[in-house]
Amino acid sequence: MLELNKSGTDPVEEAGRLLPTQRTGPDATATERVPLRPYLITGAVLCGLYFLYSYLQYSRFGSPSWDLGIFEQEVRAYADLRAPIVDIKGPGYLILGDHFSPIVALLAPLYWLWPSAESLLFAQAAFFALGAVVVGRTTQQLLGGRSGLCVTVAYGLSWGIQEAVKSDFHEIAFAVPLLALVCRALLLRRWTAAVLWSLPLVLVKEDLGATVAVVGFLLFVYGRRLQGALLAAFGVAAFVVTLMVLIPAASSAGTYDYWQKIDKNGEQDVSMLDSVLGVLNSADKIEMLVFLVGITAFMALRSPLTLLIVPTLGWRLLSQDSNHWGMVWHYSAILMPVLFLAMADGVRRSRASDRPWLVSYAKVVVPVSVAIAVAMTQHLPLRDLLRPDSYSTDARTEAAREALKAIPAGARVETDITLMAHLTSDRTVYWVGGAPGTAPDIVAINLDFGWSRPIQDPVVYAEQLHPEARYRLKHRGGSFVVMERTTPEPAEIPGVRED
Numbered sequence: 001m002l003e004l005n006k007s008g009t010d011p012v013e014e015a016g017r018l019l020p021t022q023r024t025g026p027d028a029t030a031t032e033r034v035p036l037r038p039y040l041i042t043g044a045v046l047c048g049l050y051f052l053y054s055y056l057q058y059s060r061f062g063s064p065s066w067d068l069g070i071f072e073q074e075v076r077a078y079a080d081l082r083a084p085i086v087d088i089k090g091p092g093y094l095i096l097g098d099h100f101s102p103i104v105a106l107l108a109p110l111y112w113l114w115p116s117a118e119s120l121l122f123a124q125a126a127f128f129a130l131g132a133v134v135v136g137r138t139t140q141q142l143l144g145g146r147s148g149l150c151v152t153v154a155y156g157l158s159w160g161i162q163e164a165v166k167s168d169f170h171e172i173a174f175a176v177p178l179l180a181l182v183c184r185a186l187l188l189r190r191w192t193a194a195v196l197w198s199l200p201l202v203l204v205k206e207d208l209g210a211t212v213a214v215v216g217f218l219l220f221v222y223g224r225r226l227q228g229a230l231l232a233a234f235g236v237a238a239f240v241v242t243l244m245v246l247i248p249a250a251s252s253a254g255t256y257d258y259w260q261k262i263d264k265n266g267e268q269d270v271s272m273l274d275s276v277l278g279v280l281n282s283a284d285k286i287e288m289l290v291f292l293v294g295i296t297a298f299m300a301l302r303s304p305l306t307l308l309i310v311p312t313l314g315w316r317l318l319s320q321d322s323n324h325w326g327m328v329w330h331y332s333a334i335l336m337p338v339l340f341l342a343m344a345d346g347v348r349r350s351r352a353s354d355r356p357w358l359v360s361y362a363k364v365v366v367p368v369s370v371a372i373a374v375a376m377t378q379h380l381p382l383r384d385l386l387r388p389d390s391y392s393t394d395a396r397t398e399a400a401r402e403a404l405k406a407i408p409a410g411a412r413v414e415t416d417i418t419l420m421a422h423l424t425s426d427r428t429v430y431w432v433g434g435a436p437g438t439a440p441d442i443v444a445i446n447l448d449f450g451w452s453r454p455i456q457d458p459v460v461y462a463e464q465l466h467p468e469a470r471y472r473l474k475h476r477g478g479s480f481v482v483m484e485r486t487t488p489e490p491a492e493i494p495g496v497r498e499d
Contacts, residue, residue, distance in 0.1 A: 034140045036133075038149060043133040046156040050125035050165045053382055056390055057166070058121060061400040061418050068168035069420035069429060070095070071104065072117045076424065079108040079115070088420065088431045091438055091495025097251030100242050101171040103203040117169075117421040124173040128165065131337045132156045134180035139344040139366075142187060147344070147366045154366075155340045157373040158295055159380055160332035166381040167330040168421070175204045180337035182215055183305055187345055191224045195231050202238040206247060206256075209239030210311035218304060265320040279317040284326040289313075291327060292335060295376075297368045299361075300339045302346030308338045343369065399478030403444060406475035406482040411441040412493075414465070418446040419480075432465070437494045439469035441485055448479040459483055 057063065066088055073086045074095050084105075086095040096102065110119050135155045140148025155161070164170065178201055185194035198215045201208040216232025247256045262275055280286060292309070293300055300306050316324040316331060323329060343365065350362035377383055384390045404422055407413055412428040414435055423429050423444075430440060443462040447455055455461045458481040462471040468490065475482040 034137050034148065036137065039133045039137045039152060042136065042149060042152050042156070043129040046132050046152075047125045047129035049156075049382060049385065050128055050161075051122050053165055053385060054121035054125060054168065055118060056384075057168075058118060058421065060394075060397050061422070063168055063417055063421050064166065065168065066417050066420055066431060067170060068117050068120065069417075069424045071120055071169050071171070072421060072424040073429065074104055075107045075111050075120060076115070078105040079111040085495075087428055087435070087495060088424075089434075091430065091435050091493070093252070093495070094250050097247055097249075097253075098257065099171065100206040100247050100250075101204060103174050103200060104171055106174075115425050117424065120169040124169045125165070127173040127177050128161055128333070129156070131161075131176040131180040134177060134184055135337050135340050138180075138184040138187060138341060142344050142348050143366070147347075150366050150370050151340055151344065154295070154369040154373040155336060157377050157380075157382070158336045158340070159291065159327055159376055160336040162377070162380040162382055163328050164330035164333035167328075170330045170333075171205055172330055172334050175201060175208060175334045176337055178204070179211075179308070179334055180341065183308070183338055183341040186215070186218060186222070186305065187341060189222075191219060191222075191227055194219060195227055198231060198235075202235070202242070206242045207239070207311060207315055209235045209237075209242060210314075211235070211308055212238065214308050214311060218307065221304065261319045261321050261324070262315070263320075270320055275318045275320070282322070282325055284322065285317055288325060288327050288332070292332065292339060295369060295372055296339050296343035296346075297365045297372070299346035299350070299365045299369075300342035302349050303342035305338055305342040305345055309335045340369075396478060399480050400446075402477045403475060403480035403482050407442050407444055412438065413442040413444055414438075414440040415442075415444045416446055416449045418449055419444055435494070436466070437468065437490070438496075439466050439485060439487070439490050439493070441489070442474075442482060443471060444480070444482045446479050447481060 058068075063069075070086050070088050073088060074084045077084045077086075084095045086093050086098075089095065089098060107120065107123055110123060113119075114122075132152050132155050136148045136152025138148075139151040140146075161176075164172070178197055181197040182194055182201075185191070185197055194215060198212045201212050213232045213235030216228045216230070216235055218228070219231060220228030222228075243256050248254050251257070263270055263272070292313075293306075312331070312335060319325070324331060347362045347365050350358045350365075353359055353362075400419060400422075403419060407419075407423065407427065409426045412430070413423055414430040414432050415423065416432045420429060420431075428440075430438060432443070432445060443458075443465065445455065445458060445461075447458070458476075459471050459473055462483045463469070466485075469485050470487045471483040472486050473481070474484040
C-alpha cells in the first residue's frame with residue numbers, strides 16, 4: 001500500500017531536471033528500497049502502547065469527554081445500515097449536521113466483529129501506528145542510516161499523538177496516516193499518489209478541504225501546474241460546499257454551528273478583525289506554536305511541507321474556544337506527520353546548504369528530536385503505563401461496573417460522561433439534561449462527575465429533568481446512582497421514528 005502509484009517517474013529525476021533540493025551523489029540513492037519489517041515491528045509496538053493506554057482508561061471509566069460515546073453511536077448506526085443518528089447530541093440528531101465525517105462509516109465492518117467502543121480505540125491506535133510506519137520509513141529513504149527508526153520513535157512519542165490517544169477516539173485518526181502518505185508522495189515526487197491520497201481527506205472533517213487546497217498549491221509550486229491547480233480548486237470547492245451546503249442541509253438549525261467558535265466569545269460578539277488581531281493573544285497559543293516546531297528542533301521550518309499545517313492552525317488560533325489553543329486534546333495529532341516529514345525534508349535540504357553551521361546542525365537534528373520526545377513523555381499520558389496503579393481496580397471502578405449491571409440491555413438511558421461509552425453498544429443513550437420530553441427508562445449519574453451544583457436528591461433531580469415521568473431509586477453504589485422510570489412510556493418520544 002505504501003508503494004501506491006509511483007506515477008512512472010524516477011524519484012530523483014523527472015523530465016531531465018532536478019528540483020532545487022535534489023542533488024546527484026549520495027542523496028540520489030536516498031530513495032532506494034528500505035526494509036519494511038523493522039517499521040512494522042516498531043509500529044506494532046506503538047499500536048500496542050496506544051491501545052493499552054486507551055483500554056486502561058476506558059476500563060477504569062476515565063473517558064475525558066462524551067466523544068467516544070458519540071462516535072460509537074455513529075458507527076453503530078452505520079453498522080446497522082441506518083442514518084448516523086447520535087442521540088447523545090440530542091434525540092434524533094443527525095451527526096452529519098455537526099461535523100462532516102462520513103469516512104467513519106468505514107469502521108462498520110470492524111464494529112460488526114467487535115461491537116464495542118473498544119473497537120474504535122483499537123482502530124485509532126492502528127491508524128496512529130500506521131502513520132509512524134509511513135513517517136519513519138520515508139525518513140530513512142530520504143536520509144539513510146538509522147534516521148528512520150529514530151524518527152519513528154520521536155513521532156510515536158510526540159505530544160500531539162499522545163494527547164490524541166488520551167482524548168479517546170476522533171475522526172482525525174483517519175487523517176493522520178492519510179497526511180503521512182500525502183507528504184511521503186510529495187517528498188518522493190510521486191505526484192499522482194499525492195493527489196489520490198489527498199482526496200479522501202475531505203471526507204474526514206469539513207476543514208480539511210482547505211488542507212487539500214494547500215497540497216494542490218504545493219504541487220503547483222513543484223511544477224505540476226495542472227494537477228496542482230485542479231486539486232487546489234477541488235479542495236476549495238469541497239471546503240465551501242461542505243460548510244455552506246452539506247452540513248446546513250443535515251443540521252436541524254440549517255447552519256454550521258461552529259462559526260460561533262470564531263465570532264462569539266461566550267455571549268459577546270467578536271468581529272473577524274478582532275479574531276485576526278487576537279491570534280497570538282494567549283500564552284497557550286504561543287506555547288503550542290513553539291512546541292509544534294520545537295519537537296523537530298525547528299528544522300521543519302526549512303520545508304515547504306510546513307504550509308500544510310496552516311489551515312488547521314488558522315481556525316484554531318481564530319477560535320474563541322480555549323480548548324483549541326493549547327497542547328491538550330486531539331487537535332494537534334494531524335500536524336505530527338506533516339511536521340516530522342517536514343523535518344526530514346529540512347535535514348535533506350540543509351545537507352546541501354552552503355552554510356557550514358547548518359550542515360553541522362542537520363547532523364544532530366534527528367537525535368535531538370528523539371531526546372525531546374523521550375524527555376517530554378515523562379509529562380505526557382503514556383507515562384501512566386509505567387505506574388502499577390494504572391493496572392489495578394479501585395473502588396470507583398467496581399462501583400461503576402455494578403451500576404452498569406443495573407441498567408438492562410435495550411433501555412433508553414440518560415447519563416453523564418462516566419458511564420456513557422460503556423452503554424452505547426446496546427442501549428439508546430442520551431446526554432444528561434439533553435433529552436427533554438423523552439422520559440428515558442433509566443437515569444444513571446455519577447454524583448462525583450463535577451456538577452456545577454451538587455445533586456442532593458438524585459430522584460428529585462431525575463424528575464426535574466423529566467417532569468412528565470416519575471422515577472425511583474433502583475441502585476446506589478459509591479458515587480453512582482441508577483433510577484428507573486415507574487410511569488408508562490410516553491406514546492410519542494422525541495427523536496424516535498416509528499418503523
